[in-house]
Amino acid sequence: MYERKTTPNLNCGLDLIGEVLYGKWKIRLLWFIDQGHKRPSELQRKIPDASRRVLNIQLKELEEHELVSKVIYPVVPPKVEYSLTDFGKTLIPVISVIGNWGDEHEERLRALILKRLDTNYEI
Numbered sequence: 001m002y003e004r005k006t007t008p009n010l011n012c013g014l015d016l017i018g019e020v021l022y023g024k025w026k027i028r029l030l031w032f033i034d035q036g037h038k039r040p041s042e043l044q045r046k047i048p049d050a051s052r053r054v055l056n057i058q059l060k061e062l063e064e065h066e067l068v069s070k071v072i073y074p075v076v077p078p079k080v081e082y083s084l085t086d087f088g089k090t091l092i093p094v095i096s097v098i099g100n101w102g103d104e105h106e107e108r109l110r111a112l113i114l115k116r117l118d119t120n121y122e123i
Contacts, residue, residue, distance in 0.1 A: 007054070007078075014117070020065045020067070021091075023058045023061065024050070024054075024058075025047055025050045025055060025058050025063060026058050027095055027098075028047055028083065029043060029047070029055070029058060029059060029062060029068075030067060030068070030088060030091055030092070030095060031061065031092070031095055031099075032046045032047070033068060033082050033083065033084055034084055034089070034092050038081040038082050038083060039079070039080065039081055040052070040055065040056070040059070040080055040082075041081075043055060043059075045083075045089065047107070059082060062088070063082075064087055066087050067084065067085060067087060067088035067091065068082045068083065068084055068085060068088055069082070069083055069084075069085050070082055071083070
């Protein structure tokens with residue numbers, strides 16, 4: 001398991017956001033939960049490249065950071081649903097702006113990423 005070697009900077013907003021949102025799928029999880037995909041199986045279908053284990057870990061971290069809440073229903077088979085907390089809802093406009101920026105610069109970003117990938121494969 002990963003063990004942190006440095007203490008996070010708790011006096012910088014960008015570092016704080018990084019601590020909370022660092023994780024490949026966290027922003028997508030927040031977005032899809034906001035869009036109404038609340039069950040783990042629905043989220044797995046929306047993010048098929050992510051393993052169930054990684055999604056569960058990241059959902060747990062989002063819950064620990066009070067961005068999502070988890071409800072476990074007392075039924076068989078077990079039913080679990082996630083929803084955004086009021087605190088988590090404050091991130092949706094920010095995620096939307098970042099997504100729009102990505103859409104506006106999609107071609108350029110794709111070319112830069114592909115260029116970097118090609119360079120890394122030649123090493």
